[in-house]
Amino acid sequence: MERITATYLIETPLVPEEAAQVLAGEQSSGTFVAIPGETEELKQRFAARVESVEVKDMVGNPSLQGLTSKNSTYHRAEIKISWSIENFGNNLAVLISTLQGNLYELRQFTGLKLMDIELPLSYGNHYRGPAFGIEGCRKLAAVSGRPLIGTIIKPSIGLTITETANIVKTLTEAGIDFIKDDELLSASANSPFEERVREVMKVINAWAGRTGKKVMYAFNISGEIDEMMQRYEVIVKHGGTCAMISINSVGLAGTKKICDQGQLAIHAHRNGWGMLTRHPLLGIAFKAYQKIWRLTGVDQLHVNGIQNKFWESDDSVVESIQSCLTKMYTHKTILPVVSSGQWGGQAPETYRRTQTIDLLYMAGGGIMAHPMGAAAGVMALHQAWNAAMNGMSIEEAAGLYPELAKSVEKFGGK
Amino acid sequence: MERITATYLIETPLVPEEAAQVLAGEQSSGTFVAIPGETEELKQRFAARVESVEVKDMVGNPSLQGLTSKNSTYHRAEIKISWSIENFGNNLAVLISTLQGNLYELRQFTGLKLMDIELPLSYGNHYRGPAFGIEGCRKLAAVSGRPLIGTIIKPSIGLTITETANIVKTLTEAGIDFIKDDELLSASANSPFEERVREVMKVINAWAGRTGKKVMYAFNISGEIDEMMQRYEVIVKHGGTCAMISINSVGLAGTKKICDQGQLAIHAHRNGWGMLTRHPLLGIAFKAYQKIWRLTGVDQLHVNGIQNKFWESDDSVVESIQSCLTKMYTHKTILPVVSSGQWGGQAPETYRRTQTIDLLYMAGGGIMAHPMGAAAGVMALHQAWNAAMNGMSIEEAAGLYPELAKSVEKFGGK
Numbered sequence: 066m067e068r069i070t071a072t073y074l075i076e077t078p079l080v081p082e083e084a085a086q087v088l089a090g091e092q093s094s095g096t097f098v099a100i101p102g103e104t105e106e107l108k109q110r111f112a113a114r115v116e117s118v119e120v121k122d123m124v125g126n127p128s129l130q131g132l133t134s135k136n137s138t139y140h141r142a143e144i145k146i147s148w149s150i151e152n153f154g155n156n157l158a159v160l161i162s163t164l165q166g167n168l169y170e171l172r173q174f175t176g177l178k179l180m181d182i183e184l185p186l187s188y189g190n191h192y193r194g195p196a197f198g199i200e201g202c203r204k205l206a207a208v209s210g211r212p213l214i215g216t217i218i219k220p221s222i223g224l225t226i227t228e229t230a231n232i233v234k235t236l237t238e239a240g241i242d243f244i245k246d247d248e249l250l251s252a253s254a255n256s257p258f259e260e261r262v263r264e265v266m267k268v269i270n271a272w273a274g275r276t277g278k279k280v281m282y283a284f285n286i287s288g289e290i291d292e293m294m295q296r297y298e299v300i301v302k303h304g305g306t307c308a309m310i311s312i313n314s315v316g317l318a319g320t321k322k323i324c325d326q327g328q329l330a331i332h333a334h335r336n337g338w339g340m341l342t343r344h345p346l347l348g349i350a351f352k353a354y355q356k357i358w359r360l361t362g363v364d365q366l367h368v369n370g371i372q373n374k375f376w377e378s379d380d381s382v383v384e385s386i387q388s389c390l391t392k393m394y395t396h397k398t399i400l401p402v403v404s405s406g407q408w409g410g411q412a413p414e415t416y417r418r419t420q421t422i423d424l425l426y427m428a429g430g431g432i433m434a435h436p437m438g439a440a441a442g443v444m445a446l447h448q449a450w451n452a453a454m455n456g457m458s459i460e461e462a463a464g465l466y467p468e469l470a471k472s473v474e475k476f477g478g479k
Numbered sequence: 480m481e482r483i484t485a486t487y488l489i490e491t492p493l494v495p496e497e498a499a500q501v502l503a504g505e506q507s508s509g510t511f512v513a514i515p516g517e518t519e520e521l522k523q524r525f526a527a528r529v530e531s532v533e534v535k536d537m538v539g540n541p542s543l544q545g546l547t548s549k550n551s552t553y554h555r556a557e558i559k560i561s562w563s564i565e566n567f568g569n570n571l572a573v574l575i576s577t578l579q580g581n582l583y584e585l586r587q588f589t590g591l592k593l594m595d596i597e598l599p600l601s602y603g604n605h606y607r608g609p610a611f612g613i614e615g616c617r618k619l620a621a622v623s624g625r626p627l628i629g630t631i632i633k634p635s636i637g638l639t640i641t642e643t644a645n646i647v648k649t650l651t652e653a654g655i656d657f658i659k660d661d662e663l664l665s666a667s668a669n670s671p672f673e674e675r676v677r678e679v680m681k682v683i684n685a686w687a688g689r690t691g692k693k694v695m696y697a698f699n700i701s702g703e704i705d706e707m708m709q710r711y712e713v714i715v716k717h718g719g720t721c722a723m724i725s726i727n728s729v730g731l732a733g734t735k736k737i738c739d740q741g742q743l744a745i746h747a748h749r750n751g752w753g754m755l756t757r758h759p760l761l762g763i764a765f766k767a768y769q770k771i772w773r774l775t776g777v778d779q780l781h782v783n784g785i786q787n788k789f790w791e792s793d794d795s796v797v798e799s800i801q802s803c804l805t806k807m808y809t810h811k812t813i814l815p816v817v818s819s820g821q822w823g824g825q826a827p828e829t830y831r832r833t834q835t836i837d838l839l840y841m842a843g844g845g846i847m848a849h850p851m852g853a854a855a856g857v858m859a860l861h862q863a864w865n866a867a868m869n870g871m872s873i874e875e876a877a878g879l880y881p882e883l884a885k886s887v888e889k890f891g892g893k
Contacts, residue, residue: 092663093635093636093663094634094635094636094637095634095635096631096633096634096635096843096844096847096848097788097820097844098844098845098848098889098890099848100633100634100844100847100848101847101848102633102634102638102642102646102847103633103634103637107634107637107638108637110637111634111636111637111667112637129757129758129790130757130759130790131790151667151668151669152636152663152667153663153665153667154666154667154668156665156666156701156702156703156706157702157703157728158665158701158702158703158725158728158729159662159663159664159665159699159701159702159725159728161725161727161728161751162662162663162701162725162728162748162750162751163663165727165728165751165754166662166663166725166728166750166751167662167750167751167753167789168753169751169752169753169754169757170752170753170757170783170789170790170791170819171753171788171789171790172788172789172790217510219510219514219516219517220508220509220510220514220516220517220521220525221507221508221509221510222507222508222525222566223508223517223521223522223524223525223526224516224521228516232516248573248576248580248581249506249507249566249567249573249576249577249580250573251567251570251572251573252568252570253525253565253566253567253568254565254566254568255565285573287570287572287573287576288570288571288572288573288732289570289571289572289732289735289736290704290732290733290735290736291736292570293732311572311573311575311576311580313575313579314571314572314573314575314576314579314580314731315572315730315731315732316729316730316731316732316733316734317728317729317730317733318702318703318704318707318729318730318732318733318734318736319704319730319731319732319733319736320730320732321703321704322703322704322705322732322733334576336576336580336581337575337576337579337580337581337583338583338584339581339582339583339584339585340579340583340755340761340762340763341754341755343543343544343583343584343761344543344758344761345544347754347757347758347761348754349754369584374511374585374586375581375584375585375586376543376544376545376584376585376586377584405584406511429510430510430511430512430514431512433510433514433515433516434510434512434513434514434515475512476512
């Protein structure tokens with residue numbers, strides 16, 4: 066029978082093998098005492114199995130509160146645990162409860178982070194994965210040979226529908242590929258959802274009619290199921306190509322339901338992610354996280370950006386981009402969404418380190434606050450990526466392009 | 480205009496007031512640079528507001544990686560931030576993205592935990608809250624004047640349907656009030672969902688027909704939306720009264736959709752919770768967490784237990800119980816589910832510290848592994864709560880009741 070294997074980074078005052086056995090017991094047939102019905106046969110079939118324990122390190126102070134080590138020794142180890150797929154079948158929610166459930170509560174661990182998941186081929190066959198993926202999004206937005214250039218409507222919240230539509234018009238005419246609502250906005254008092262879609266799509270459709278290029282706009286539909294379904298239909302009706310979901314806020318079941326519709330590309334915003342990963346010994350690593358969401362069927366997933374405004378290191382961002390671009394079964398690969406404090410200056414380094422143009426490269430303030438206006442901001446982004454792909458530095462490119470030069474002046478010192 | 484206020488515990492190398500302003504900016508109209516459209520009028524209406532900053536403490540080492548303090552000084556403070564409800568209206572997903580979104584990523588914080596949320600009355604009027612709550616669950620299970628005594632089918636996974644039904648029969652006849660699937664089980668290879676419901680409910684309905692008491696069984700429906708809806712109907716069809724959802728795995732939108740049906744009490748399992756709260760300066764505190772799930776409409780919510788097998792302190796467990804029992808608007812209050820390493824011995828201390836019988840008190844191994852069998856395990860639980868409510872110690876009660884005496888022998892040393 067096929068098995069699912071999870072890799073955890075653990076910290077424990079116990080012998081690591083013993084701690085691994087506690088986890089395997091708690092997360093399969095066991096509980097805190099031996100149970101009459103837990104026969105050898107049942108264990109053989111359903112018990113989780115410790116596949117490997119690789120000791121990494123030893124520290125004197127626990128990362129998290131838990132059992133106290135008498136000799137102040139906390140072991141760090143990488144462990145692999147496996148479960149038969151018979152335990153849950155194709156149920157992602159129960160898979161998550163098994164891989165990320167009560168184990169975080171076990172006092173035997175003073176640190177526990179899910180690092181990776183290996184899922185058998187039967188999962189690949191059962192789930193469709195992204196309906197559009199990188200290639201589909203490129204087609205919808207009519208972009209090839211370079212990253213998609215995107216922006217976020219800023220101010221994040223508060224603009225009227227007319228103001229929003231006007232910004233969309235400016236951006237569209239300046240050559241933007243992708244625009245999204247900020248995640249703080251779905252429908253505010255002065256920006257009801259359907260009216261916003263109608264007015265924004267009027268602008269986008271008019272431009273597409275003239276030029277053949279339809280800008281992809283990710284309308285934030287995050288909300289309750291029925292409302293999301295209804296708003297999804299509103300987008301389809303007005304000729305939109307994309308919906309955005311705050312995946313951590315909406316959750317797995319809601320996101321899956323929307324992805325299953327298959328008519329719109331799904332832009333997955335990972336806001337709240339910091340809570341799940343920021344501690345090095347608690348939560349879940351992006352490599353594992355993105356696999357779950359790819360099974361769910363999202364087409365685009367946020368990965369932060371090089372030299373971002375957040376806490377995350379460039380190494381970690383690069384690794385996240387690579388995860389998204391790694392083939393999974395025969396599924397389409399998903400588009401990494403590079404965002405956070407981006408203004409174009411990071412394009413050469415992003416390209417140098419990832420060697421890919423399969424990115425949705427997003428600048429919010431970096432476009433909207435451009436000294437010559439948002440249109441120049443869009444141009445500066447294109448210029449920055451031209452430079453990156455041609456092996457030029459930003460300084461060299463700034464010598465050629467006045468818009469990019471202004472960006473360097475304004476954002477270069479940040 | 481009414482406002483929503485969130486209380487955070489923060490740690491920052493900056494002056495706390497300044498850090499609070501960064502958070503308020505990031506989570507409303509601002510971004511990393513000033514934006515042309517962010518007018519004074521717009522800010523007045525939509526910007527988040529720093530309501531208070533109360534400095535608590537100072538530490539020399541940061542709890543999480545972020546901006547480095549030059550003089551090794553990290554301030555801890557409690558801050559209150561408020562938003563106009565105009566920003567999101569009655570959209571819980573966007574509320575969460577605002578209160579728990581990208582703020583955890585901000586490098587300006589080396590610690591950030593959402594401690595509490597104050598929601599205006601309009602929220603109370605918009606959401607129904609729990610359809611059953613404590614009183615409704617008591618009626619469905621026909622229990623008054625004491626806590627509901629519950630158990631979890633153990634082994635957690637692997638039993639056949641016949642084995643499960645036989646255990647249910649034993650427990651029912653022994654006077655159990657509540658039984659639940661383990662969260663690791665929804666439908667496994669040898670326990671398909673509908674067959675399990677049918678066979679379990681046959682036992683429960685037969686007993687109810689004879690005695691008038693229908694044991695509440697929480698079938699784990701966690702999964703995708705359509706499947707959950709279909710399984711919900713299966714439970715209703717077979718006369719069940721409760722469905723269980725792993726709320727962190729299923730997520731907000733999916734859970735809300737199920738709660739909205741209103742025909743079954745919803746048992747909310749919080750597995751995965753450790754990941755969200757175990758670090759003292761990251762994530763969310765239970766007080767805030769339970770408010771969101773009460774708005775969603777769950778009827779029962781896990782709170783861990785006194786002297787549990789997990790990492791959590793008794794103080795924290797007591798506080799969680801009190802949170803669930805605190806009135807919210809005119810909504811029904813929710814039933815705290817006491818669980819984890821419970822066997823009855825903790826009943827007197829649980830009662831002494833909480834002074835309530837409005838609990839669903841659950842023992843898994845504590846019942847199933849009882850030396851005289853599961854039926855005696857159920858009796859021992861009743862005996863323990865009898866003792867607790869009558870001011871007796873477990874030792875005194877063990878002198879009266881042989882079943883409880885056996886529990887003390889077996890579990891008392893753990």
